[in-house]
Amino acid sequence: MDSFLFSFPFSFSFEIWGFIASFFSCGLLAISGNALQFFFQNPLMEPYFLGSFSGASLGLLIWCLLFFWMPHSLKLHSWYWASSFFILAGSLLSLFLPLGLSRLHPHKKYLPLFAGLLLIQISTSLWQTIGHYLPRELFSWAMAKLEGNFWGLGPQEGIIFLFFSSLSLLGFLRLAPALNIIRMGDHFSQSLGVNLPRIQLLCLGLVALTTSFLAYFIGPISFVGLFIPHFTRLFFPLKQASTLLILSFIFGGLLGIFLAYTHLIFSQWIFFPLNSLLSVFGGIFLLFIVKKTS
Amino acid sequence: MISFTSLTLPFLHKTFQNFSLAPENHFQALPLWGHNGAGKTLFFQSLCLFFPLQRPSDFFVQQEKITPQNRAKFIAFKSTQLPLDQKILVEDYWNLASYSLSSFQKKEFVEKKYYYSKLFEVDSFRKKIFQELSEGQKQKVDCCRVFLQQTPVILLDEPLSFLDYSSQGKFLELIQKLAHEEKKLILFSLHDAYLLTKFFSHCLVLEQKLTMVTKDFFIPLL
Numbered sequence: 018m019d020s021f022l023f024s025f026p027f028s029f030s031f032e033i034w035g036f037i038a039s040f041f042s043c044g045l046l047a048i049s050g051n052a053l054q055f056f057f058q059n060p061l062m063e064p065y066f067l068g069s070f071s072g073a074s075l076g077l078l079i080w081c082l083l084f085f086w087m088p089h090s091l092k093l094h095s096w097y098w099a100s101s102f103f104i105l106a107g108s109l110l111s112l113f114l115p116l117g118l119s120r121l122h123p124h125k126k127y128l129p130l131f132a133g134l135l136l137i138q139i140s141t142s143l144w145q146t147i148g149h150y151l152p153r154e155l156f157s158w159a160m161a162k163l164e165g166n167f168w169g170l171g172p173q174e175g176i177i178f179l180f181f182s183s184l185s186l187l188g189f190l191r192l193a194p195a196l197n198i199i200r201m202g203d204h205f206s207q208s209l210g211v212n213l214p215r216i217q218l219l220c221l222g223l224v225a226l227t228t229s230f231l232a233y234f235i236g237p238i239s240f241v242g243l244f245i246p247h248f249t250r251l252f253f254p255l256k257q258a259s260t261l262l263i264l265s266f267i268f269g270g271l272l273g274i275f276l277a278y279t280h281l282i283f284s285q286w287i288f289f290p291l292n293s294l295l296s297v298f299g300g301i302f303l304l305f306i307v308k309k310t311s
Numbered sequence: 312m313i314s315f316t317s318l319t320l321p322f323l324h325k326t327f328q329n330f331s332l333a334p335e336n337h338f339q340a341l342p343l344w345g346h347n348g349a350g351k352t353l354f355f356q357s358l359c360l361f362f363p364l365q366r367p368s369d370f371f372v373q374q375e376k377i378t379p380q381n382r383a384k385f386i387a388f389k390s391t392q393l394p395l396d397q398k399i400l401v402e403d404y405w406n407l408a409s410y411s412l413s414s415f416q417k418k419e420f421v422e423k424k425y426y427y428s429k430l431f432e433v434d435s436f437r438k439k440i441f442q443e444l445s446e447g448q449k450q451k452v453d454c455c456r457v458f459l460q461q462t463p464v465i466l467l468d469e470p471l472s473f474l475d476y477s478s479q480g481k482f483l484e485l486i487q488k489l490a491h492e493e494k495k496l497i498l499f500s501l502h503d504a505y506l507l508t509k510f511f512s513h514c515l516v517l518e519q520k521l522t523m524v525t526k527d528f529f530i531p532l533l
Contacts, residue, residue: 058395198407201394207361208390209460210383210411254398255440 034175039167039277040270041182042235047269048189048262049224050242051249055196055258056220057126060306063242067129068111068136069228070237074163075140076107081151081159100162105233111136112225119217124203165236165291167277178234185227186266192220193259200258239292240299245269247306312496313358313464315370320353321362327521332496340483340490342501345517351500352391354517355466359388373463383411387460389453389467397442401433401452404441408459416461423459430485431455446473458489467499483510504529
């Protein structure tokens, strides 16, 4: 994203934008995870499991294959922006599968999760089989792009990121009263007049847009949307959905800042992929959830 | 107060045609009688438009057309199923009822909360967690929540389950009083023929047809 859309009068330092990106991205992932868990009444729901980030990595794989076969003259002009575009498109398109399935079978609330897990599996398999046929530099570059990077935003991208993040945050808070009722069960929410198909479309659509633009600006980040909502509910079990969403956002944001600075410090000395660390924590946390729910 | 031209119960495939509660039955608590599996719950759920109606444009409450979007403003429903997430304060649970209220109704919501919680003798549970209440207490709290929705028609599915015998009598007297004072139609399922003949003169019987009968119909059952 080296083309500036407009000139920004102030110059913020690299650290400020990294700080903002980490706070908002993890905060929004946490709030998305919380909203999904309320909506599907399923403690395992989170944006990563819906397959949005897998869609992003599939988009990147398609772009890498196109790039590999592209004439050399085109390659110079399409390096950065085209890859970002494919990430955004892949992420958005991938959510049509869980969205469509949940529209077709609104009461089978496990279907979007299955569809998401299927996408994760497809994406991993394709990267494992096709990815190794790509040139080594291209493969390493793509892998780095899928690691999640809080420190890549400049002032112009930062402002756009901040704008979309604020819109997304407001959208989730607007949905909070309905989510508060939906978590009580389908019959209960129907009896109180909640329009379930409409809220479903709004909730999944908002999560899709949020995760897509996060994949575009930051890259895939796993498990934050899973453990922050549980962590919040563990300490504030009796709070209403709107309060829990705000608290998830704050705790997610704080975790994001911690991760960003840990990543920055440790990556000076060792190869330190952010998502690998999160996956280890996430795996342990999944066991905790299984134990808690059983 | 409630009228429709055709209502088919899903799964049971029973169809009731041209149903209308007669004017003398307006504003009263009316028991719904039927054997197990007759379709009482499905009837309530169908009235709440949980399932698509064949002709939704012909469904009226107080001469107003009801659509799935505005149904919660006219009909409140207490299901037999309790909420999935019961880790909620009783007061917050009641607050959920304000979701479909108009801005005018929301202004008097706090007063209504005090009023109904006192009537149902649940005002002391206000700061308690729903999960920690007994089944009977949950039943009363849930009934209070349904009344807070401030609708002209209230449907209560098995409202007497888990209530002790003296509470059952008190509850039936209370809903009769509320129906008359607040001009509501309260339809509720009931299985006790003794309570039915003691408190009510009419009853709606749901078998193959939906018919209104007098208390004489039930005396042989006692």
